[in-house]
Amino acid sequence: MPPTRRQFRMREITILVSVLLAIAVFGALNPRFLGVEPALAILEGASTDGLMVIGMTIVIVCGAFDMSVGSAMSLCGMIAALVMKAGGPVWLAVLAALVAGLVIGWTNGAIVTRLKINPFITTLGTMSILRGIVLVVTRSSPPTGFPESFLKIAWGSVFGIPFPVLLLGAAMLAGDLLLRHLAYLRQVYFxxxxxxxxxxxxxxxxxxxTFAFVITGLLAAAAGVIVTSRANAVDPNAGIGAELRVIAAVIVGGASLSGGRGTILGSFLGLMLMQIITTGLVFIDVAPEAQLIAVGLVLILAAVIDRSGSSGLARRILSLLVTSRSKKVERVFNVVLAVALVAALAVRFGNRNSPSEGSPQAQSGQQHYVMISAATGAPYWIDAKLGLNDKANELGVSAVFTGPPTVDVNQQIDAVNRAIAQGVDGIIVVPMADSVTPAIDKAVEAGIPVVCADADAPSSKRFCFVGTGNYNAGYEGGQRLGKLLGGRGKVALISLPGTDHLARRVNGYRDALAQYPGIEIVRVGNDQGSPNEAQKECRAILQAVPGLAGFGCVDAAGGQGAAVAVKQAGKVGIVKIVAMDRDEATLQFIQEGIIDASIGQRSYMMSYLALQMLYDLRNERIKFVNDWQQIGVNPLPTNVDTGSFVITRENVGHFRRP
Structure with a gap:
């Protein structure tokens, strides 16, 4: 039978205490966290995941899983974009996306219930199919530039409250009431x-x-509309990992992995707890890597809480730690333990550039800057972090390198919004697409100067772009590859679709290789930003094109993957490789003679110069004119090209780290 109201209240009160305690901890560590703007940033960042949490709660209570929600979100957002690009009105585009979500949900439900296929396997399969469709359709050029009325879905507001937050609140309230009181929906508990x-x-x-899956598909489609509206483009990487975040929020909120238990309110509070922890760790300058550890610990502790109700061993362990066997005491203990662990992580992994509370810099109001990138764990960013840290130490300021662990434009937008709420003195952003433009403009309008580094958002209000001229870097790579091939042969380019700066490098390659009539570009492969996936893609291309003569790679992952594939195929020296960047793996392949050349970037100088520019702007050190803000003249150069250089076997030793 379904859980009693008393059981519902206990779980919800427990997670509510967790939320309030987390707010208190982060508010004590940084009082700005308690402001209205950070609260809106948290809710806005949770809006798309929150919609999917509603559906996922119903599915999990029903005893199933839906691993396809992230891919469904991306596909439905793309369908809305394609309808508008075909000349359809906004209302029709939104309707088409919602209908697509219903169809996806019904398909999942039909396969699970009629063919008796395990829900995990079923939705894992549809996840792959839907993501593949998005990548195929957006391979050449993701749709961008939609009507202003469509953009208002994500960027509009009522009395200062963003539309997505209002939609999330209404959906959560309606969903929770219906699940509690509508007889048909309550059958999911049975x-x-x-x-x-x-x-x-x-x-x-x-x-x-089937109805549970249909609801989930519909809400994933609504999230997809918001995501596409926010980015003003189709992001083929949108929603990657969303299914895990959503399931985690539902479990943290008290739902049972085995089904039959959970509430939408509890799941919403679970999502809020995770979002508060993620945002709070940013406010106290905890490194992105440690943020993942903290969220993972909270999820594991939630599972421990879930098991403690049925495990005699868990109760015996807890009874050694508390004097009462009361479930209330056990849960409160776990809440305190979870927040204590997060606080310990904050102290242990806080950014080394952040001043201690009693330091002279902190007492004098040290300025604070952030650099927001994506795929922050990639080796490419080592030099950028060094440049940022060195310049911060020179200037006596605090500077933090942060951003999403994956290439996700919407998560990057959320990171910019958190920086705005934090009230930083300046932002260096590495936009994965021009879609980050509205967030950049929002920061500038809030009085926070923004400089783009490594990648640009040229239509934004950013003050300057500091980085490699990406077209020029691609052109240089194409020239090098053309010479290595002697002007003849079939070539494959390896890139990551949906990233504007890499698309410019691909265009540079195309134009350079067009000067060689004997060279044919037969394929543009997708490395998915991973050396392992790049290796699979390159291996498949080698098998599909037996006479392939060379690979031109526009990011580090592609070069490493091509090197492994060529080595495995026994074609070292036969298939030429021009890679990108100077990470240690690429340098090793050059030294071994597998990669013929790599186009290096001055990533150290990008962050180094960008931080200096922001500091000069913030402190009015640029003697341009006395009132450049009032007359609307940018005191900085629009673009600073840090250039590129070629690494070969002859000079690679000079670039190896000791």
Whole structure:
């Protein structure tokens, strides 16, 4: 039977205490965290995941999983974009996206209930299919530039409250009330607790399960519309990892992995707890790597709480730590333990450039800057971090390198919004696409100067772009590859679709190789930003094109993957490789003679110069004119090309780290 109201209240009160305690901890560490703007940033950042959390709660309570929500979100957002690009009105585009979500949900439900396929396997398969469709359609050029009325879906507001936040609040309230009081929806508790018993009592279990998947698909589609509206483009990487975040929020919120238990309110509070922790760690300058550790610990502790209700061993362990066997005491203890662990991580992994509370710099109000990138764990960023740290130490300021761990434009927008809420003195951003423009403009309008580094958002209000001329870097790579091939042969380019700066490098390669009539570009492969995936792609290309003569790679992952694939195929020296960047793996392949050349970038200088520019702007050190803000004249150069250089076997030793 479904859980009692008392059980519901206990779980929800427990997670609410966790949320309030987390707010208190981060508010004590940084009082700005308690402001209205950080609260709106947290809610806005949770809006798309929050919509999917509603559907996922119903599916998990029903005893199933839906791993396809992230891919469904991306596909439905793309469908809305394609309708508008075909000349359709905004309302029709939104309707088409929602219908697509319904179809995806019904398909998942039908496969699970009629073909009796495990929900995890089913939705894992549809996740791959849907993501593949998005990548195929957007391979050449992702749709961008939509009507202003469509953009208002994500960027509009009522009394200062963003539309996505209002939509999330309305959906959460309606969903929670319906799940508690609508007889048809409450059947999911019976199905999740004991599907066979529910069927014998007359409940149409297959219909109930299918309905749960349909709701999830519909809400994923709504999230996709918001994501596409926010980015003003189709991001083929949108939603990657969303399914894990959503499931984690539902479990943290008290739902049972085995089904039959959970509430939408509890799941919403679980999502808020995770979002508060993520945002709070940014406010106290914790490194991005440690943020992942903290969120993972909270998820594991939630699973421990879930198991403590049925595990005699767990109760015996907890009874050694608390004097009462009361479930309330056990849960409160776990809440305190979770927040204590997060606080310990904050102290242990805080950014080394952040001043201690009693330091002279902190007491004098040290200025604080952030650099927001993506795929922050990539080796490419080592030099950029060094440049940022060195310049911060020279200027006596605090500077933090942060951003999403994956190439996700919407998560990057959320990171910019958090920096605005934090009230930083300046932002260096590495925009994965021009879609970050509205967030950059929002920061500048809030009085926070922004400089783009490594990648540009040229239509934004940023003050300057500091980085490699990406077209020029691609052109130089194409010239080098053309010479290595003697002007003849079939070539494959390896890139990551959906990233504007890499698209410019691909264009540079195309124009350079066009000067060699004997060279044909036969394929543009997708490395997915991963050396392992790049290796698979390059291996497949080598098998599909037996006479392939060379690879031109526009990012570090592509070069490493091509090197491994060529080595495995026994074609070292036969298939020429021009890579990108100077990470240690690439340098090793050059030294071994597998990679013939790599186009290096001055990533150290990008962050070094960008931080100096922001500091000069903030402190009015540029003697341009006395009132450049009032007359609207940018005191900085629009672009600073840090250039590129070629690394070969002859000079690679000078670039190796000791």
């Amino acid at each position: 199905v999740g607790s004991n599907e066979e018993a529910a069927r014998l009592t007359g409940i149409r279990t297959a219909q109930v399960k």
